[in-house]
Amino acid sequence: MGVIIQKSAFDVGDQINAFSQNHTKMGAIATFTGIVRDNDNETLKAMEIEHYPGMAEKAISEIVQTAMKRWSLGDALVIHRHGTLEPGEVIMMVATAAIHRKDAFEAAEFLMDYLKSRAPFWKKEITKEAVTWVPSKQNDEDALDRW
């Protein structure tokens, strides 16, 4: 089980390879990568990600532990960045290892749904026109009802 909160960039491919190689008894690896995407007008200059140090690690660790209890998982990993990111940069990733694909997929989706509205991170978009805190979305809140 791994939870990493860091400012620096990381190599998703390297992380997924290392994670997979640790779990050769697990036949199924699911991953999700979140990337800063430009807006429709292509005016995004940067995304600033603020976090609550201490609580971020704690909240994500609890979410991961819940996933490990609820699904039959060999392991789970969450890496989440903070600081200033440019369009195209990786914000975060999740990886799950399981014997069966259903467990790997569901646990990864569960982790993502919880990270979206229960991990103490806040995003600020800096475009050519404005600086805006990204509002929380009702459908992210609704996504939790599934679990």
Add this chain to the structure above:
Amino acid sequence: MGVIIQKSAFDVGDQINAFSQNHTKMGAIATFTGIVRDNDNETLKAMEIEHYPGMAEKAISEIVQTAMKRWSLGDALVIHRHGTLEPGEVIMMVATAAIHRKDAFEAAEFLMDYLKSRAPFWKKEITKEAVTWVPSKQNDEDALDRW
């Protein structure tokens, strides 16, 4: 859109990185990797994967096209190996790129469910004790009902 059927091994991390870098307008990348896992008695020597050349490419391309129509995807990739694989080796991977995570996850699960019982591949397990064709599973067939 990519469909690759090959005998040789491939680097999952490199593939995922290349796939992600092609789609910086997409904020969500979901992936699944299938790995040859040893059995409980640790007696698996190899997994032989037979395929129907021609139909394998065709069937998977059709599945990928269906996914691209059904979900809002920027891209999708399937790589599937055939031949003799040892425990721990990667059999196949799927990657999807979307603006929203729900599309990326659902399309990846859809692709996996269809690959399991609609892509012309057959697995043979060679253990210390026996050589057995892996039987198809009813729950893999049932998984298609979801879509």
Add this chain to the structure above:
Amino acid sequence: MRVLYFAWLRERIGVPVEDIETSAETIEDLVLELSNRTPRYKAAFSDLSAVRCALDQNLVSFDTPLGDAREVAFFPPMTGG
């Protein structure tokens, strides 16, 4: 017409592919014709619920007419992924 066999069907019949002449109307008719050849074929096709077939690389049901298809394939349920 070219006939292909995969996995345990290939092993039971003993060849991966063969070119045959047939006047069968449907895949079902062709299976009957093949089954009557030798005990190996008979054994391979003894339980059709365990066999799937493709016509020109499209998965189809056994009652499908052969039409002017060039390739028919028989195999167990697929186990990809």
Add this chain to the structure above:
Amino acid sequence: MRVLYFAWLRERIGVPVEDIETSAETIEDLVLELSNRTPRYKAAFSDLSAVRCALDQNLVSFDTPLGDAREVAFFPPMTGG
């Protein structure tokens, strides 16, 4: 007790963290106390439906007693992932 503010709450109040003395029983009481300090605080806490709070790094509701907690944090709904 240490009070932390994040995102637009931090910007509106003007400090990320402060140590305060309080005799408030619950987080609600503390919010009322803070709101009465200056217009900046009042503005930040004017719509509590847009504010979340954590006590010693656990997400809790506003009616939670402060007890002997050492740290309380106020922030908008989270947007992680």
